Every structure is written in structure tokens, then in C-alpha cells.
Amino acid sequence: MSAALQLDAIAARIAALRDGGGSITTLSNEARASTELLGALPPRYGEVLLNLLDRLESGALFSEESCSFSQKDLLDNLQVWADKARNQLVS
Template identity: 55%
Template sequence: MPTELATHQLQTLQDDLHALRDQRLGNHAFSTRARAHSALLAALPPRYTEVLHGLLDRLEAGALFTEESCSFSHQDLVDSLQLWLDKARATLAAA
């Protein structure tokens, strides 16, 4: 059952990332939702939580910028979050 919930939360987070990418969900809303997936984070090694929280912190800080800049790239963060999701999916599948 915990693995099913973690897998469900992973899919929800993927859907939220698509909404973020399509600008149907804001940075702070995405971050709040991502941090709430406790079953997913508990099912992964602790390093995954550290990395995700670091990405989310950068995403929230980047909300101050209205466009791409030399110090912030929204697209790069979204791509990094997708990479995190892909690795998390592989880790859950191997468990």
C-alpha cells in the first residue's frame, strides 16, 4: 500500500509539473503541492528529499523574476524537476 500511494503521488506531481510548464499552476502552488507528498518522499532515499527541496527553494525564489535572466532560468528548473521525477520513478520501480 505505501508503494501504491507513493506511485500515485509521483503521478500527481508529474501532472502538476505539466501544469507548471503550461503556466496553469504557479511556482508557489507547485512547490506547496510537491512538499506535501510525504508518502513519495518517504519511499525514496533521503537524498531525493534534499534535492527536491533545493529545487523547490530555487523555484520559489525565482518567482521574483518575470522572465528568464542570467541568474534564473524557469525552463532549466522545470527540466531539473522533470529529471528528478524520472529518477524517482526509476528508483520506485526498482524497489
């Protein structure tokens, strides 16, 4: 799968989660397996993505009130990451 298609799939998973559907595990697994995408981006993009995914997964283990990571904020940050990654791919 091409880098652009992998990014589209990640963006779709983020959108699904923001709309109340989808699975954090599915998003995380798919994003971590997106080797074409991560290889096409500067290394810092991979570092940021993995950090955000780690926090999202950790937050999923707790209720929203007891976790220091806001799922909404993390999904917003993942969307920003996806938008910036898309700009890098087309540059």
C-alpha cells in the same frame, strides 16, 4: 495517498507549468507535502527536490531577466528528478 500517486500529481503539476499553466505555489506545496513519496525514496531525493523547489520559488519572485534561475531549466530539472524518482519507486 500512495507514493506513486503523489509522484503522478507532482509530474502533472510540472507538465502544467511547462505548458504555461499551473502554479508554482501549488506545485511546491504539493511536493513538500508528499511525505509518502519522500519517505519511499532515498534521502538525497528529498534534498534535491527541496533545493529545486526553493530555486523555483525564488525565481518566481522576479522577472525571468532579473533572476539567475531559469524557470524553464528548473522545470526541466524537476522533470528529470520525477523520472529518476519513478525509476527508484519501481526498482
